[in-house]
Amino acid sequence: MAMAMNVSPCFCVASNRRSGNRVRAVASEDLVFSKIKDDKVKLGGSDLEVTRLGIGAWSWGDTSYWNNFEWDDRKMKAAKAAFDTSVDCGITFFDTAEVYGSRFSFGAINSETLLGRFIKERKVKDPEVEVAVATKYAALPWRLGRQSVLTALKDSLNRLGLSSVELYQLHWPGIWGNEGYIDGLGDAVEQGLVKAVGVSNYSASRLRDAYEKLKKRGIPLASNQVNYSLIYRAPEENGVKAACDELGVTLIAYSPIAQGVLTGKYTPENPPTGPRGQIYTPEFLTKLQPLLNRIKEMGENYSKTNTQVVLNWLVAQENVIPIPGAKNAQQAEEFAGALGWRLTSEEIDELRSLAMEIKPVTGFPVEKL
Ligand SMILES: NC(=O)c1ccc[n+]([C@@H]2O[C@H](COP(=O)([O-])OP(=O)(O)OC[C@H]3O[C@@H](n4cnc5c(N)ncnc54)[C@H](OP(=O)(O)O)[C@@H]3O)[C@@H](O)[C@H]2O)c1
Numbered sequence: 001m002a003m004a005m006n007v008s009p010c011f012c013v014a015s016n017r018r019s020g021n022r023v024r025a026v027a028s029e030d031l032v033f034s035k036i037k038d039d040k041v042k043l044g045g046s047d048l049e050v051t052r053l054g055i056g057a058w059s060w061g062d063t064s065y066w067n068n069f070e071w072d073d074r075k076m077k078a079a080k081a082a083f084d085t086s087v088d089c090g091i092t093f094f095d096t097a098e099v100y101g102s103r104f105s106f107g108a109i110n111s112e113t114l115l116g117r118f119i120k121e122r123k124v125k126d127p128e129v130e131v132a133v134a135t136k137y138a139a140l141p142w143r144l145g146r147q148s149v150l151t152a153l154k155d156s157l158n159r160l161g162l163s164s165v166e167l168y169q170l171h172w173p174g175i176w177g178n179e180g181y182i183d184g185l186g187d188a189v190e191q192g193l194v195k196a197v198g199v200s201n202y203s204a205s206r207l208r209d210a211y212e213k214l215k216k217r218g219i220p221l222a223s224n225q226v227n228y229s230l231i232y233r234a235p236e237e238n239g240v241k242a243a244c245d246e247l248g249v250t251l252i253a254y255s256p257i258a259q260g261v262l263t264g265k266y267t268p269e270n271p272p273t274g275p276r277g278q279i280y281t282p283e284f285l286t287k288l289q290p291l292l293n294r295i296k297e298m299g300e301n302y303s304k305t306n307t308q309v310v311l312n313w314l315v316a317q318e319n320v321i322p323i324p325g326a327k328n329a330q331q332a333e334e335f336a337g338a339l340g341w342r343l344t345s346e347e348i349d350e351l352r353s354l355a356m357e358i359k360p361v362t363g364f365p366v367e368k369l
Helices: 011-018 027-038 073-088 111-125 146-160 178-190 204-215 240-247 258-263 275-279 282-302 306-315 329-336 345-355
Strands: 040-042 049-051 093-095 132-137 165-170 194-200 221-227 250-254 320-322
Touching: 073 111, 073 329, 111 132, 111 146, 132 146, 146 165, 146 178, 165 178, 165 221, 178 194, 178 204, 194 204, 194 250, 204 221, 204 240, 221 240, 240 250, 258 275, 258 282, 258 306, 282 306, 282 345, 306 320, 306 329, 306 345
Parallel strands: 093 132, 132 165, 165 194, 194 221, 221 250, 250 320
Antiparallel strands: 040 049
């Protein structure tokens, strides 16, 4: 059903490539495809330009939260296809982190290592391809000082096989030592190891402090990556969105489709398995149904899927770049169809009002640090 509705511009391009039958895509599809690629936005006050939607790579190689605690060759091929299809569709911004696919998790492969491999393999057949990589520093309690940021960044670059990345973010605020971390971000820019720097899971007041500290060195804080979706609107309520807009810091929205729940594929009878099942219980999914039904109805008017509607809702908030996670080519392809059109203001407001009737799930505790 989802694919029947999917008007993704790269559908023909990607499927023809997959079948090995390189049929020329029709001119209009080529046009939309290159429009997504070229319609880039500046990340905050930095010079870095990225696509209006990025792809999250947390699930790639992960065995602690995703993939039913197992990683295998089939999942690897699917993740690589997600990467290639995203690029085929013009989406070239990828988000990873040093802790994704942690070596402490049995059978895991580091997500940075995988992303680096996918980029390298892509460059062999497509040397001109330009990909923007965002990765993150884990502010673990025993890591202190600016040097720890540079050391971790160099390790990330080694895993990625790159000499620099486009965006380096502090994954969460440290319990202590934040001043040193911000100094480390500044050093990374000055040493040419990153194009832009950002934070993640930062409250409005921590965001302002980080912004001011970097500003003294003439470095813009480009982004704050936080949990934001139609059913998790904490950034609208806790001042984070307003602070981002005021300071000119881009809000990067993580878990933008509520870990798959807003796609409509999970129901009270068919809840997600694994750790997600603890959060998105049958009881929660029952309360979600009226909203999902309305999203579906709205999408039908535009020939769009639920996934595309909820991502479009986020993009319409302005100054927001969603980074949905794609496990396979089909998911990546569907994301591209979230761009290039717009819900009306009435529809945007109606969806927010309906969503307000649902009590949000508990977020990642680091938001509260
Ligand atoms: N900074 C932070 O602290 C933080 C925290 C969380 C995430 N992130 C970043 O944000 C990215 C995205 O967040 P997320 O992965 O938590 O959640 P998400 O993007 O809301 O959901 C991703 C999951 O939804 C399902 N899905 C994706 N596309 C679909 C489609 N078209 N149709 C049906 N199901 C689909 C897939 O899982 P199934 O197929 O298994 O259902 C996929 O793994 C991460 O990859 C990571 O880069 C950052």
